Amino acid sequence: MQYLWAFLVGGAICVIGQILIDKTKLTSARILVLFVVAGVILGGIGLYPRLAEFAGAGATVPLPGFGNLLAKGVKQEIDQVGAIGILTGGLKASAAGVMAAVALSFLASLIFEPKSK
Amino acid sequence: MDISKSHYKKMVEKASPNSRLGANCAKAFVVGGLICAFGQVLNSLYMFWGANADQAGTYVAMSLIFLAVLLTGLGKYDDLATFAGAGSGVPITGFANAMAAPAIEFKKEGYIFGVGAKMFIIAGPVIVYGTLASMVVGVFYFFFGG
Numbered sequence: 001m002q003y004l005w006a007f008l009v010g011g012a013i014c015v016i017g018q019i020l021i022d023k024t025k026l027t028s029a030r031i032l033v034l035f036v037v038a039g040v041i042l043g044g045i046g047l048y049p050r051l052a053e054f055a056g057a058g059a060t061v062p063l064p065g066f067g068n069l070l071a072k073g074v075k076q077e078i079d080q081v082g083a084i085g086i087l088t089g090g091l092k093a094s095a096a097g098v099m100a101a102v103a104l105s106f107l108a109s110l111i112f113e114p115k116s117k
Numbered sequence: 118m119d120i121s122k123s124h125y126k127k128m129v130e131k132a133s134p135n136s137r138l139g140a141n142c143a144k145a146f147v148v149g150g151l152i153c154a155f156g157q158v159l160n161s162l163y164m165f166w167g168a169n170a171d172q173a174g175t176y177v178a179m180s181l182i183f184l185a186v187l188l189t190g191l192g193k194y195d196d197l198a199t200f201a202g203a204g205s206g207v208p209i210t211g212f213a214n215a216m217a218a219p220a221i222e223f224k225k226e227g228y229i230f231g232v233g234a235k236m237f238i239i240a241g242p243v244i245v246y247g248t249l250a251s252m253v254v255g256v257f258y259f260f261f262g263g
Contacts, residue, residue: 002157002161003154003157003158004154006150006153006154006156006157007150007151007153007154008150009153010149010150010152010153010154010156010208011145011146011147011149011150011153011204012146012150013149013207014145014146014148014149014150014203014204014206014207014208015142015145015146015149015203016203017145017202017203017206017207018138018141018142018145018146018202018203018204019142020203021141021202022137022138022141022142023138028203028206028239029215029238029239029242029243031203031206031207032206032207032211032212032215032239032243033242033243033246033247035207036243036246036247036250037246037247037250039247040247040250040251040253040254041254043254044250044253044254044257044258056157056160057153057154057156057157057159057160057177058150058153058154058157060156060174060177060178061152061153061156061177061181061208061209061210062149062153062208062209063207063208063209063211063212063243065209066209066212066243066247067247067250067251070247070248070250070251070254071250071251071254073251074251074252074254074255074258075254075255075258077255078255078259082259083259085255085259086252086255086256086259087252087255089251089255090247090248090251090252090255091248093251094244094247094248096175096178096179097175097178097179097182097209097212098240098244100178100179100182100183101182101186101212101213101216101217101240102216102236104182104183104186104213104217105186105213105216105217105220105221105236106220106232106236107186108186108187108189108190108217108220109217109220109221109224109228109232109236111190112190112191112221113221114221114222114224114225115192
């Protein structure tokens with residue numbers, strides 16, 4: 001059942017993105033920014049964690065889930081170390097994902113050649 | 118039935134945007150949904166192997182990022198994106214693709230301004246505005262509680 005919910009919710013979030021691409025003149029970069037910021041805000045007010053509770057990866061794998069992770073990280077950090085957590089929480093929570101993407105992308109640039117057009 | 122060319126063109130224009138939107142949305146839904154369902158399968162697997170919920174989530178993200186970068190290097194993620202649109206762009210795999218693709222594409226411009234700079238052409242704004250928003254959330258949380 002959790003796989004079905006992940007499929008349905010994850011698919012639905014992607015459909016929102018597709019509608020934005022087709023119906024507005026927003027570039028995909030703007031949409032990704034919009035989705036992350038929306039995830040941070042929905043995470044901040046506590047709505048996104050509720051979605052993640054039953055949708056699992058359907059909520060955490062799409063980019064708003066990344067935003068939600070930032071919001072969660074900043075709250076946890078503030079609980080633990082106080083005001084300085086406002087500065088450190090977001091980047092700390094995103095560190096693993098960003099670092100993995102940086103390291104692997106760099107590695108890929110060493111190994112792979114661009115497709116000739 | 119006698120329909121002039123221009124009239125026919127108008128009819129096509131009237132009919133096609135919606136059906137194209139419908140088809141695009143269906144493809145985005147299926148591919149995006151499958152990527153998330155696959156993430157859920159990985160999540161169960163990692164928890165079965167003893168990870169707690171937070172660790173499993175991190176491992177899932179790492180795994181998907183790895184696969185996305187690999188497929189990008191092999192030129193396959195582009196094909197998927199052409200078919201799936203937002204279905205492959207919105208999941209975390211799309212974020213990884215948005216870093217790996219320009220890193221590979223611009224290596225001919227060198228490792229500083231090519232790979233190092235272009236890697237963040239889309240990821241940069243995402244990180245900048247994501248972390249800024251997290252600061253705003255943090256300020257509210259600090260002063261007004263959860």
